[in-house]
Amino acid sequence: MGLLFKRDFHDEFGTWALGFIPYGGIDFGEITAVAQAVGDGDDSAFYEAWVAAGDRFSTEAIDTLAKGRQAVARDLFLKASECYATAKHPIFGFPVDPGLVEAFRKQTAAFDQAMALSKTPVTPMRIPFEKGSLPAYFIPAVDYPDSVRPLLILTNGYDGTVTDMYFASAVAALNRGYHCLLFDGPGQGELLIEQGVSLRPDWETVVSAVIDVAVTLPLVDVARIAISGWSLGGYLAPRAASGDARIAACIADPGVPSLPDSFRQLIINVLGASPEAVADLGKMDQQLLDQIWHLFTNNRKLSWSVVQRGFWVNGVNDLRAYLTSLDLYTMSGRESLIRCPTLLTMAQNDSLSTAATAFYESLTCPKTLLTFSADRGAGDHCELMNRSLLNRRVLDWLDDVFA
Known part of the structure; x- marks a missing residue:
């Protein structure tokens, strides 16, 4: 399909919303209306158009709730939350734009x-973690609000939000009979934006704290706890499964065994560097580092991904420190620690999934690799343009594992 938003950079973020339509997200017409409002404007125009849409939905939700229509108000608040979450993507990064904080707070409130308006009671939680706590939501399965059921823990990646994760994964799982637990970890959502807590590679530490609380919930079948991660979560979920035996199934969308290897390959392919030159990212020759910096800062998407977003999320201030931090995000040597059945996805045009096959081959646990193709509209990152197909196949697999 052609671009909905005039700028490629905006189109990538704005079209996330298309993947959420089947799950109660805003409709196609609303998305195109926002795109028209943005026009050929800059990141501020993108932000303002999405916030304005969120404000409209919030106002409608409040008016509808005053008339006693709780179910309709709930749907409108969810749409508002989605709009606020989308608005902040292009300005996501350091230094922190006040608009980013405002949109995040509006998103969370909506x-x-x-x-709070759900038919089945949703439990907002604070999960104790080190010196603070993680915000989380326990959401019971649609048809089993009072029954002990399997639990699906959902984990984000770099810049996704709880709202995104709800639409992308939770709605389908809830409708299939799974209780869901959504949370923000270090480097994500509240912990990053409000508390300044950076991402960390030892995600097993984070998820173990989540499971410590989950197993105390009376509706959770403690023998059937699964974890699913999307985007960078495709590394975080397997990392968690490698360190906590209470995880009975793991889903990585896509399977990501190593962040540094992805960067090494990029540098080799684009700049012609030798494998030896990039063996240790943190100790690369300064001349090569300068070439990489030029590459990143002269490409809007790479500049946003690395300099704007990556530095902030990882708590670093320069490229060498960033690349040094990446070396910690690897499953090398930990593959055999994953004992539970594990599902990896690989989308045809998703650069993050290029190592999924090698990751699959390195696993010694019961394992499955699902591939998704462009001819089904599911070839892009996290299969966002056909999320229904992804959810159907993943949940079929999980049904079989937990049967």
């Missing part, structure tokens, strides 16, 4: 209002 999501909380939606959850």
Whole structure:
């Protein structure tokens, strides 16, 4: 399909919303209306158009709730939350734009209002973690609000939000009979934006704290706890499964065994560097580092991904420190620690999934590799243009594992 938004950079973020339409997200016409409002404007125009849409949905939700229509108000609050979450993507990074914080707070407030209006009681939680706590939501399965059921823990990646994760994964799982637990970890959502807590590679530490609380919930079948991660979560979920035996199934969308290897391959392919020159990312020759910096800062998407977003999320201030931090994000040597059945996905045109096959081959646990193709509209990152197909196949697999 052609671009909905005039700028490629905006189109990538704005079209996330297309993948959420089947799960109660805003409709296609609303997305195109926002795109028209943005026009050929800059990141501020993108932000303002999406926030304006969120404000409209919030106002409609409040008016509808005053008339006693709780179910309709809930849907409208969810749509508002989605708009606020989308608005902040292009300005996501350091230095922190006040608009980013405002949109995040509006998004959270709208999501909380939606959850409070759910037919089945949703439990907002604070999960103790080190010196602080993680925000989380326990959402019972649609048809089993009072039954002990399997639990699906959902984990984000770099810049996804709880709202995104709800639409992308939770709605389908809830409708299939799974309780869901959504949370923000270090480097994500509240912990990053409000508390300044950076991402960390030892995600097993994070998820173990989540499971410590989950196993105390009376509706959770403690023998059937699964974890699913999308985008960078395709590394974080397997990392968690390698360190906590209570995880009975693991889903990585896509399977990501190593962040540094992905960067090494990029540098080799684009700049013609030798494998030896990039063996240790943190100790690369300064001349090569300067070439990489020029590459990143002269490409809008790479500049956003690495300099704007990556530095902030990883808590670093320069390229060498960033590349040094990446070396910690690897499953090398930990593959055999994953004992539970594990599902990896690989989308045809998703650069993050290029090592999924090698990752699959390195696993010694019961394993499955699902591939998704462009001819089904599911070839892009996290299969966002056909999320229904992804969810159907993944949940079929999980049904079989937990049968």
